[in-house]
Amino acid sequence: MKYRFSLILAIFLLVVIPIFVTGFFSMQTADKALQLTALQAGVSLSPNDMQVQRLRENVIYLLIIGTVVSITGAGIFVSELAGSVQTIQRGLDDLGHNLVTTIKPMHGVMGEISASINRMASRLREAQTHRDALLVNSPNGIITVDASGKIVLFNPAAAFLTGIEQTAALSLNYLQAGFSESLQTLIHTLLQQEETVRAKETLYTRPDGTSIAMAVTGSRLFDMQNRLIGVLLVMIDLREKRLLEEQVLRASRLAALGELASGVAHEIRNPLTAVKGYTQLLDEELPAGDEKHEYTSVIEKEVWRLDRLVQELLAFARPAASRFQPVDLNAAIDETLVLIDNRALREHIELIRDFGEHIVVEADREQIKQILLNLLLNAIQAITEQGTIYLSTRRYDEEAIVRIIDSGTGIMPEHMGELFNPFFTTKEQGTGLGLAIVHQLVELHHGHIQVRSAPERGAAFEIHLPLRQNG
Structure with missing residues (x-):
């Protein structure tokens, strides 16, 4: 706008005013020349003739001024149009490399065109942002x-x-x-x-x-x-799909195994009761100092071991119905730790507590303690010399997480996939049902358990439990 005003002012000062001044003096000179010519020719010019002649000269000067002004105006318009077109062209070139570019606002038709281009670029930026977000987060x-x-x-x-x-x-x-x-x-x-x-x-x-x-x-x-x-x-x-397929297959196997275990356990328990009773009777009838007391002692010890196995089989095959109620998770862990404190002290194992703030879950208190006790006993057995067992609780969104990390011998990679299978054990006296029961009880609480381990670098068990059983 300033450029246009300056150019018009310059035209008036340098072109139009000089033409007016020159025309005025030219008309005076022309009038005198006409009068002199008429006197020499002996002709007298009337005022009307003088006015007609002046009118002709004024028309000529007005035509000259109008032509100059029109050409100048056209030049200004063409110049501004060319500048606007170049601005839009540069903006389009920049947009081809960077959609963040915007064309500066202009007036008139070119302003409408530049505004339309800016709106189009904005929509393209939004589309590109959505596309990039889709690709990154897919x-x-x-x-x-x-x-x-x-x-x-x-x-x-x-x-x-x-x-x-x-x-x-x-x-x-x-x-x-x-x-x-x-x-x-x-x-x-x-x-x-x-x-x-x-x-x-x-x-x-x-x-x-x-x-x-x-x-x-x-x-x-x-x-x-x-x-x-x-x-x-x-x-x-497809990892989650395969994992779900494995879980369904495992659940089917465990269900069939549970039914079989339940029947076998009942069938074994009756003979065991008879063996245990007759062994105790024989032991009482043997004279003191008889070496057969050692045999009856071994029989009784093995019967007790078989009876424990049968009890675990029954617990696995037909777990007690869960009685959900609000449970202070940290307090339940402390109650469980009381049961192993002395053993951990004897074996030089340090128990490290790192509890979060008051965490209450809907759970079966005794089943939670059974889960914790089995995992803690496994952790103690995995530590051959002095070591540490780290216990932590945290609350994330709508679930509680319990971590039990030991500094023991760890788990071999080839055993990771079989940890929770019934009767899988690497211990000489193990039944292979402890972790299977843990997994089963965690699932009864609608939670899940994760394991991380490496040989000679300990193991970490992470239990996820929902805060509320009704979701």
Whole structure:
């Protein structure tokens, strides 16, 4: 606006006013010249003739001034139009590289055009933000490859599933990115043949040698002219699905095993009662000092061990119905620790408590203590010399978490998958039912248990319990 006003003022000062001044003096000079010419010719000019002549001259000067002003105005308009067009062009070029760019506000039609472009850029930014958020937060791996085989898109989930760093894969050819042979074959097939691969389950081997179960769907990408522009791969992590399948299968096995164990336990208990009774009777009838007392003692000890096994079998096969009520979790742990304090002291094991603030859960108090006692006894048995057992409680959202971490010998990797299976044990005198019962009781409380361990580096058991059983 300032530029336009300055230019118009300059035109009036440098062009229009000089033309008016020059015209005024020119008209005076022209009048005198006409009068002189008329006198020499002996002709007398009337006032009307003089006015007509002046009117002609004024029209000519007005035409000159109008032409100059029109040309100048047109120049100003064209100059401003060209500047606005250049501003919009530069803004569009910048938008091609950075959607954050905005075109400065303008007036008139060009202002409306620039405002429309800014609104379009804003919508594109929103769409790009949503797309980026979708790609980053998607639990599924997403890979796109262009028609030449170059990786164009590779989201974090794809990096995790394939075991290939995201920044290392982008812009590389799919044959150079380190994909497994099966994935390379799939991409090659999609680029060369007109077909779509639907959710093909596979065990994918990563570059580090580890494997992960996933389903891969592949499809071809086309532009508006129906020309092939690339390939899209969607990879779905199947670990949770496989875990659920294993849990269902395990639950079915345990249910069948529980029924069998219940029947066997009842059948064993009656003969055991008879053996125990007759052994005690024989022991009483033997004379003092008879070496057969040692035999009856061994028989009685083994009968007690079998009876304990039967009791555990019954507890596993038909656990008592849970009686849920508000339980102070920290107090329940303290009550359980009283039972093992002396043993831990004798074996030079330090018990470290790290309890959170008052945590109350809906649970069966005795079953919670049974869970804790079994885990704590396992932890003590895992520590061959002096060591520590760390116990902590925390509340996260709507669940309580209990951690029991020992500094013992740890668990071998090949045993991790069998820990909670009935009758699996690595102890000479173990029954293999302790952890199975723990797992069962935790599930009865609608919770779950996690284990982390490494040989000679101890074990960590983490129990998750809901605060309320009704959700």
